[in-house]
Amino acid sequence: MNLANSLLIKFRGNFITKSFLLHSNFSTNRSMVDKITNLNDALNLFDEMSHTRPLPSIVQFTQLLHLVTKMKHFSSSLHLFNQMCSLGVPVDKYSISIAIKCCCQLYRTKDGFALLGCCFRRAIPPNVYIFSALLDGLVLEDRILEAEILFKKLIKQNLCEPSVVTYNTMIKGLCKFGYNVTAVALLRLMEQKNCQPKMVSDKGILPNVITYNSLICGLCKFGRWDEASKMLKQMEDDNISPNVKTFTALVDAFCKEGKVKEAEAVINIMIERGKVPNIVTYNSLIDGYCLRGEMIKAREIFDSITLRGLVPDVVTYSSLLNGYCKNLNIEKAEEMFHEMTVKGLKPDVVTYSTMIQGFFQVGRCVAARRLVDEMHAQGQIPDQCTYGIVLDGLCNNHLVEDALSLFYLVGNSKLNSDIAVYNILIDGAGKNGKVEVARILFQGLIDKGLQPDVRTYNVMISGFCREGQLGEAKLLFLKMEESGCPPNDVTYRVLLQGYLKNRHYDDVEMLLQEMDDRGYSLDASTLSLFIDHIAAGLLDRSMLKLFGKLVPKELLNDPSLCDWE
DNA sequence: TTAGGGTTAG
Structure with a gap:
């Protein structure tokens, strides 16, 4: 251990050591773990444990690991796991399961699978918890095909008996991609398995409220109202009562279609059934009104939140702020932005991105740029979405040269491997009379191995038409079908x-x-x-x-x- | 193992 690390440990260990030495010793580690409520205490305890000789047992370390994971500090938890390994604590199936879970939640499913390899090498049979975690990792990373393959493999090769969590994870993944038919088929498979006289596991795999929530949410997201309502009925037939999340999913789906009256009806039903709408529910409703441009009503909902004993959060503010921006009331948006910081809420990457877009929309490019700097200074890292907003904002303010400079500066990175980025730039170039630049970008994305989507074709065709190059436009139009990207109504x-x-x-x-x-x-x-x-x-x-x-x-x-x- | 906010064509 180097000096810096040991100093750090001393520094961190200071306070917690005293209190723990006073109240307990490591043989009653369980109660110590129970008392820990934040990451810092957990890290301090870990330091202390790692300096105790003989070392506390693997069980005690694992309890702590579990706790940190439950607090969703996945990367800290993984770090602790590594430290445990270097301390020579013999990792077992519990600790390794937690480590795999953390990798997967951190979008490092690859590392999760590497640890699965460790399981095999150490003759630790992977259990259903491990496989469910890996499955969830694949779903998180949008690797739905691999998730399906893994799931089938589990069943066919009898690698483990899938639990309701395994099924739910798979259903959630399928719904995420709109594969509702397959998702429902999986529900049926669960039911069917349940009817088999001989169950391998002692517990039956009954669909639960999470299963139904995933399905209902998935169906709503793709506007399949009839099926969603049938699912709701089936849920109640199964004696599973919809919970706040179920109702909120419905509210959200209605709001996204601008059907605020229906959304409010759902809220009334949920209240009648004794479920209390929470901040997520009202945030959806605010979004719904903002979408319709009914800002007075949106503001009313916002004000009513406090009266209901709820506290507006970052999402609440960001949603309302977004509404004001979209309705070109940038002053009100700025007001919200300021108000949230006064209330002690920290604007996050979404809040900043929203505000930046708002500034661009009213032509305040300098303010937008300043906010990008401020965002950096506040430790909020601009992401893919922010990047798109900035590029689009520059293009729409006749600063397409700046957008292109930024694009070339970013170079061959993940940010520039997104078709949306090309769509924005091709459109921007076309609208600023640079159809040749647009053409070069179009060729560039193909050379890169990216697939143009229907919007790419549409903006390129639109660019050609704008310049009167109808022949080129028609050629591209004809190419769409043969490229497996048929024209849509916009084309x-x-x-x-x-x-x-x-x-x-x-x-x-x-x-x-x-x-x-x-x-x-x-x-x-x-x-x-x-x-x-x-x-x-x-x-x-x-x-x-x-x-x-x-x-x-x-x-x-x-x-x-x-x-x- | 479930829910909420910000990006692209007309």
């Missing part, structure tokens, strides 16, 4: 607008026909462009019937569009 609208604006009518009828075949409709801006062209007699009136089919019902009665005949 058609972009291309149609390009054709109309450039008075190039050859393909218009064909595009309209394809849109009709695919069940797409025209949006208000494409529609009004069409109306102008028809009114000016530039379009063949034979197209009118087809055109009429593409007008969405909700626009039919729009007074600004009805005098075109």
